[in-house]
Amino acid sequence: MRGSLSLGLATSVVASIASAQSAAVSLGPAATTVTTSPSAAPPYFSGEAVQLTDEVLVKVAAALKNETLSRVFAFGATNGTSAAVNGSRHSCKVLPGDAAWPAGSTWSIFDQLLGGSLIKPAPLAAYCYPDWPQYDADKCSDITTDWFDGYFQSSDPASIMLPLYEGRTCMPTGYNWTTTCTQGAYPAYVVNASTAAEVQLAVNFARNQNLRLVVKNTGHDFNGKASGKGALSIWTHNLKDKAFYPSFEADNGYSGPAVKLGTGVQAYEAYEFAKESSVTVIGGEGATVGVAGGYTFGGGHSPLSSLYGMAADQVLALEVVLPDGRFITATSKQNSDVFWMLRGGGGSTIGVVTSLTVRAYPKLPTTTVTFNYTISDAPSVNAFWASIGAYLDNFERLVDAGSYGYYYLGASSLEFGTSYAGDTDYYFRMESLVAPNMTIAETKTLLQPWYDALDALNISYTPWYNHADNLHVLHTHYRKVLTDWSSHDVWEVAFPLESVGSDVVKTxxxxxxxxxxxxxxxxxxxxxxxxxxxxxxxxxxxxxxxTGTGLAIEPPTDNAVLPAWRDALAHVIVGSEWNFTSSWDTVYDWTLFVTEWMDVMRGIAPDSGAYMSEGDLLEPNLQEAFYGSNYPRLYELKQQYDPTGLFFALTAVGAEGWEVQTTDPLPYSWNNNGRLCPK
Structure with a gap:
């Protein structure tokens, strides 16, 4: 096996640790409260002030009375010289059952140092399987009912939004392609992080024990970055702190209102807080997406991107745990390399962010428009397709006005997806067109040339307009509908909660x-x-x-956002579907077909790229497509800050040096259900 584990040294380390643990060890949380706040960012949140320091580790070592065991929790060497305890910078990550896998007593000490935040998770659907101790028919029924709900999935410490990429190993009743449930690529252990110290300990433990490390905020990722077979996961979902600063002076010269968000804050929470503070912040259209997670770090497109640019453009400061375990503040002047990389260079690459500070804008009156039509609303097939051409003809004008449109196109009587090749139940759905800073009348004027074209084609359609004096009113109304179904909710129609949890789609x-x-x-x-x-x-x-170039602000020139975003007028996602019971052969065929078919779009725009957070796991020339001209510098920084490859994710910077030795009947690195090894 390429990059095989150095078992001799690793086994001796395990033996030494086991010997040191023959007597009971009782430890408290390994942390201290730091009273000095960063100079270039807002004050630490309370959990960020609780940190792991050299002095704390000296006390831990004194309590453990064993140098080998103490090194398990130690910081790495800085500036690209750290190495794992097993002495190998590039070896396969250990899995449960390996000789080098930490003993139960080691995990127990780790949990004590964490203050009891370690979780050993079962797959969320394990309640549906009698051979699992969690089996409970009533809970299985509840889980099956809620399975496709983003709030439900994000609140679980291990589950991810697209289980295809963890191996489809434990789906609930009715959605399972097999009758079995296994751990698959759901992590072996999870740290439910509430402090910087817990994140630091997890990073040190994973690096020094040569474990695969993953980070989950919401698990809302198109390629399953938050999964990994046998991994230790850092769950940042509960880092929910928020603070508003009416006036903030940033290192990059920005002066104005700002919001600091814990990395677990989701879009609906950020929008609610912004509304309460009478400002606007940039976030995705999906209510459950983690604003301060991989969304922003991967660039982050938004209903306001055509006006204010990408989410990564808004970042003023970051608090980060680096691969060596050190906790830093990153701004344009302080740790500027890290600051540059994390604003658009992708998550799961160079550290764990605990919070970020972003620009805030004044309240923004906004109009949204929703409408749909089907082949039945067109006089002919040709007229239907001509109507799609009319929309494309208006793209440049609509984007240049600062608007945003999210549309679906397919062939299905359900008006979702495409049922099968040759289905003629064509539909077009404008999920929502967002017109920032426009009244309904102004929005109608903007859309009139498009409407004129639809009218000339005799297309029947009925636009539904909604307006509010603040975009976030439209967002936050969405939450109300979850508990009050009698209310008529504009946000539910403009941006209905997206279905997650399915393993039947490849995009x-x-x-x-x-x-x-x-x-x-x-x-x-x-x-x-x-x-x-x-x-x-x-x-x-x-x-x-x-577009990723906002009308209202100049895009930064000092971040790692894919340059193709700056000239884009469209982001087009193409997908295939299969059945819940489909075999891996079907998954393989459709997966490959989508990648190959996209050569049509690549041929139309050969010098462009693809949005990494909603891109193809098998994207050809992946580094160029997802990162463009930024990749050489991103790769150099990755090797400098993370020489052992602690942070890995399929499609992330440096991923080409590793492979997931997939146990499912798929080629290597088609999902996360396998041992992670260097190539």
Whole structure:
């Protein structure tokens, strides 16, 4: 096996630890409260002030009375010189059952030092399987009912939004392709982090024990970055602190209102807080997405991107635990390399962020528009497809006005996805068009040329307009509907809660630049690609008219956002579907087909790229597509700060040096259900 574990030294370490633990060890949390706040960022949240320091580790060593055991929790060497306890910078990560896997007593000491925040999770659907001790038929029924709910999935310490990428190993009754439940790529242990010290300990423990480390905020990731077979997971979901600063002076020269968010804050929570503070913050359209997690670190597109740019553009300061376990503040002047990398260079790459400080904007009156039509609302098939062409013809004008549109296109009587190749139940759904800083009348004027084209084609459609004096009013109304179904909720219609938890979809994406929409021939090729995907291939499309260059602000030149975002006018996601009971052979075929079909879109925009957070795991020329010209510097920093490869995720910076030796009948690195080894 390539990169096999150095078992001799590792076994001796385990033996030494076991010997040291022959007498009972009683420890309290390994932490101290730091009273000095960072100079270039808002004060620490209370949990961030609780930190692991050299002085604390000296006390831990004195209590343990064993140098080998103490080193398990020690900081790494700084500036790219750290190495794991087993002495190997590049070896396979250990799995449960390996000789080098930490003994139960080691995990017990780790938990004591954490203050009791260590969890040994079972898969969420284990309640449905009689051979699991968690089996409970009533709970299984509840889990099955709630399985596709984002709030439900994000509140579990181990579950992820797309279980295809953990191996489909434990799905609830009715959604399972087998009759078994195994741990798969759900983590072996989880640290429920509430302090910086707990994150630091987890980082040190994983690095020094050569464990695979993953980070879960909400698990809302298109490629399952929060999963990993045998991994130790850091669960940041409960870092929910929020603070508003009416006036903040940032190192990058920004002066104005700012909001500091714990990394577990989700979109609906950020929007509620912004509304209470009478400001606007940038976040995704999905209510359950973690704003301060991989969303922002991967760039983060938003209903306000055409006005204010990407989520990564808003970041003023970050609090980060680095791969060596040290807790730092990163700004444009302090730890500036880390600051640059984390604003657009992707999550699960160079550290664990506990909070970030972002720009806040004034309250923004906003109009949203929702409408749909099907083939039954068109006089002919040709008229239907001509209507899609009319939308594409208006992309440049709509984006340049600062608006954002989220549309679905497919063939299904359910008006969701595409049922099968050749289905003629075509539908178009404008999930929501967002017109910031516009009244309903102004929005109607903006859309009138598009409407005129639809009217000329005799398309029947009925736009539904909603307006509020603050965009976040539209967002936060969504939460009310969860407990008061009698209310008529504008946000539910504008941005209904997206379904998660399914293992029956594979997607790929492409950014289409302005040049595509300026040239009639390229617009026509884009229309033909949409038509081919739906009519002939059995695919579906979820797309956006959007750009990463906001009208209202100059985009930063000092972050790692994919350059293709700055010239984009469209973000097009193409997907395939199969059944819950489909075999791995079917998954393999459809997965490969989507990647290959996307060559059509890549051919239309060969010099563009793809949004890493909603991209294809098998994207050709992945580093160029997801990171563009930033990749060489990103890779250099990755090797400098994380030479042992502690932080790994499929598609992340440096991932090409590793492989997941997948145990499912798939090629290596097609999901996270396997041992992680260097290539």
């Amino acid at each position: 790929a994406s492409r950014l289409l630049p302005r040049s595509v929409f300026e040239a009639e021939e390229l617009r026509n090729q884009t229309l033909l690609a949409h038509k081919d995907a739906i009519e002939k291939q059995g695919l579906f499309i979820a797309g956006f008219h959007i």
